[in-house]
Amino acid sequence: MKKLLLRGAAALAVFVAALVGFVYFQFSQLMAKEYKRPEFTISDEVAAADLELGKRIYGVRAGCVDCHGEDLAGKMVIDDPAMGVIHGANITPYKLSNWSDEDIAAIIRYGVHKDGRSARGMPSFDYENMSKSDIAALIKYVRSVPPVEKESHQNTYGPVGRALTVFGQLPLLVPASHIDQTKGFGEKPAEGPTYEFGKYLANSCVGCHGSEYRGGPIPGGDPKWPPASDIRLGANAKYNEESFRQMIATGISPVTNLPIKPPMPVALLKQMNDTEIKALWEFFKTLK
Numbered sequence: 001m002k003k004l005l006l007r008g009a010a011a012l013a014v015f016v017a018a019l020v021g022f023v024y025f026q027f028s029q030l031m032a033k034e035y036k037r038p039e040f041t042i043s044d045e046v047a048a049a050d051l052e053l054g055k056r057i058y059g060v061r062a063g064c065v066d067c068h069g070e071d072l073a074g075k076m077v078i079d080d081p082a083m084g085v086i087h088g089a090n091i092t093p094y095k096l097s098n099w100s101d102e103d104i105a106a107i108i109r110y111g112v113h114k115d116g117r118s119a120r121g122m123p124s125f126d127y128e129n130m131s132k133s134d135i136a137a138l139i140k141y142v143r144s145v146p147p148v149e150k151e152s153h154q155n156t157y158g159p160v161g162r163a164l165t166v167f168g169q170l171p172l173l174v175p176a177s178h179i180d181q182t183k184g185f186g187e188k189p190a191e192g193p194t195y196e197f198g199k200y201l202a203n204s205c206v207g208c209h210g211s212e213y214r215g216g217p218i219p220g221g222d223p224k225w226p227p228a229s230d231i232r233l234g235a236n237a238k239y240n241e242e243s244f245r246q247m248i249a250t251g252i253s254p255v256t257n258l259p260i261k262p263p264m265p266v267a268l269l270k271q272m273n274d275t276e277i278k279a280l281w282e283f284f285k286t287l288k
Helices: 002-032 043-048 052-060 101-109 132-144 159-166 195-209 241-248 272-285
Strands: 076-081 082-085
Touching: 002 159, 043 101, 043 132, 052 132, 101 132, 195 272, 241 272
Parallel strands: none
Antiparallel strands: 076 082
């Protein structure tokens, strides 16, 4: 019996070592893989873009500020031994002066770095449906801010983060591999208090709440984060337009009557204007 246990333990050790080796090898392959992004130009659109719209997309609608910070020089996003230490990059002109407008657009829309490899920690899948005009406005804003002379932090990746990435459960670390590199930019409806505009804005919610907005564990999130909520509000009797507006304004859930927990961007929600709030309600109330 003792020999059998020893053999079993030895076999298990060999299996675990092989699995770890497989994960680390496949992860390195994914990190090194190069992608061919579509050919496009966007410089004319950037030149003509609305700078204030770009600032609003950065700070409110797309939530870029959560990872890149108020000064755009980057900040820590995840710090967990199992998952890794992930920082938003410095995206001020100090770091992007030698990037073309197309290079910046490609990492936003397609998750493809200037060097051809996938971006790491960039939620480009949230921006797959963003219009060319909105991305151009965002680029114009990024180009306009003062340079911050700070190097981007070197990200590190923990064993669980590597394993989830290899098995396709953590798109955040290799977004380019989860995006159709042949598709063009999204179409933006007219801005207004409408279902169509609300659906367009809600694309930024997909990364945490899922493509069907059903919620659940947040892919690649800090293990301490609570699961994302189901935001199919048409199926929840606690929500009507008034309670939705109160939730946005106060950060208090009408379901629990408690403050909404991070990483829900409560501070950004409070900056939404009436058109954005009404449009989101018109969309989310239809989901059941």
